[in-house]
Amino acid sequence: MRWHVVESYEEMSRKAAAFFIEALQENPRLVLGLATGSTPVGTYQELIRAFREGKISFQQAFAVNLDEYAGLPPDHPQSYAYFMESELFAHVDMPSHHRHIPKGLAPDLDEECRRYEEVIADLGGVDVQLLGIGVNGHIGFNEPGTPFDARTHVVELTSSTRQANARFFDSLEEVPTHAITMGLGTIREARHILLLASGPSKREAIQALRKGEPDPQWPATCLWLHDHVDVMVDREAYGE
Ligand code: GLP
Numbered sequence: 001m002r003w004h005v006v007e008s009y010e011e012m013s014r015k016a017a018a019f020f021i022e023a024l025q026e027n028p029r030l031v032l033g034l035a036t037g038s039t040p041v042g043t044y045q046e047l048i049r050a051f052r053e054g055k056i057s058f059q060q061a062f063a064v065n066l067d068e069y070a071g072l073p074p075d076h077p078q079s080y081a082y083f084m085e086s087e088l089f090a091h092v093d094m095p096s097h098h099r100h101i102p103k104g105l106a107p108d109l110d111e112e113c114r115r116y117e118e119v120i121a122d123l124g125g126v127d128v129q130l131l132g133i134g135v136n137g138h139i140g141f142n143e144p145g146t147p148f149d150a151r152t153h154v155v156e157l158t159s160s161t162r163q164a165n166a167r168f169f170d171s172l173e174e175v176p177t178h179a180i181t182m183g184l185g186t187i188r189e190a191r192h193i194l195l196l197a198s199g200p201s202k203r204e205a206i207q208a209l210r211k212g213e214p215d216p217q218w219p220a221t222c223l224w225l226h227d228h229v230d231v232m233v234d235r236e237a238y239g240e
Helices: 009-026 039-053 080-089 111-123 159-168 182-187 200-210 219-225
Strands: 002-006 032-033 064-065 067-070 127-133 154-157 176-183 193-197 230-233
Touching: 002 009, 009 039, 009 127, 009 193, 009 230, 032 154, 064 080, 067 080, 111 154, 111 176, 182 219, 193 219, 200 219, 200 230
Parallel strands: 002 230, 032 064, 032 127, 127 193, 193 230
Antiparallel strands: 067 176, 154 176
């Protein structure tokens, strides 16, 4: 695991975007594993800028997102499908049939999880997976206690996660209780992983990751079982 401690959110975003820009320039058919949340927004803005400047194209690239709330339609402003559209896809040239997000409204969610695993396998796996981290150390929506070999599955969200994400909804009651997420085993199959964390609310989770031991109570620590992980954190998240 390589650690990059940066001074600010902006620096983190620039460096994360530079990583993707280089990867896309080397391989225009890159399979990007993408994430939602406030953390990657700056990275997406930098990618949009690079696209507008003609440095990169997403025309031949593919995207698979980590997760989606169960029960929200793709046009719901808090769905992750809507988030990806407004924060990245509407501004770049990736064909719509190259973009994949679990379907939160699928009639059979378990079947949707199986289908999603097939989508990833058919693409030949994820080349570079971008990750944020929850205050309880979750990645995707893999909550504490998730087995490290879990595949894409339906999860019941913890109250800590629902409270953390309530800021995007009108009230806590409106935050969905369940979600579909790539499992920790699915995530760990990405060839390269880039985890971002910014701000003091992530410090406890980053402290747990810094211990260097896989601990199922802190899901992100499963990344110690992977050989190609870069962690980019600002000082506030890194701590002393
Ligand atoms: C959600 C997402 C995660 C994300 C986390 C942190 O729960 N499912 O993928 O990493 O929030 O979000 P933020 O970046 O807004 O702190």
